[in-house]
Amino acid sequence: MSKKKAINFDISEIADGGVQVKLNRALQQVADNILDPNTDPTKKRKVQLNITLAPNEKRDASDVTVEVKTTLAPEVGVPTTMLLGRDISGKVHVNELKSGAPGQTYIDPDDGKAKTDTGEPVEEVEKEEKRKVIDLQKQEN
Incomplete structure (x- = not known):
């Protein structure tokens, strides 16, 4: 059966x-x-x-x-820090903080160069600053 x-x-x-x-x-x-x-x-x-x-x-x-x-679980967010400010003419500038602390330089692991907190090579920034800086202590003869 x-x-x-x-x-x-x-x-x-x-x-x-x-x-x-x-x-x-x-x-x-x-x-x-x-x-x-x-x-x-x-x-x-x-x-x-x-x-x-x-x-x-x-x-x-x-x-x-x-x-x-x-x-499904959504993808997790990717945290970072953004630096905000205005230049002397009032124009807004926004940059990602790369060094971990504002004003701190760091060595970029990708190319081994010293960079500013926003990832710009220090050499380039110093070259630009030398053009802009007026040495008031320099004596003229």
Whole structure:
């Protein structure tokens, strides 16, 4: 004697396996998101299966739609500091702080050159300043 299931609606077999394919794709997206170093590793991710049933008038059949939705962790923000100021003519200047502290120079690890707090090579800044600086202590003969 064979026992027939009362509910014969297996997720892996619905729509010739189409629901299982969608579920696997969603799980792949979640796994990719978890392994992405640009996302918060502790945030919870979600895979949601929504099964919608639309019965007919006789109530002897129902159209079924299965949706698979994912909720992923967003990428984490990238912090930095922006320096703001005006020059002598009132024009606004905005630069990213590269050195870690305003006014502090640093050695750029990419090219090994000394740079200002905004990333300009110190040599270039000094050349410009030498053109602008008037030495008031210099005696003329």
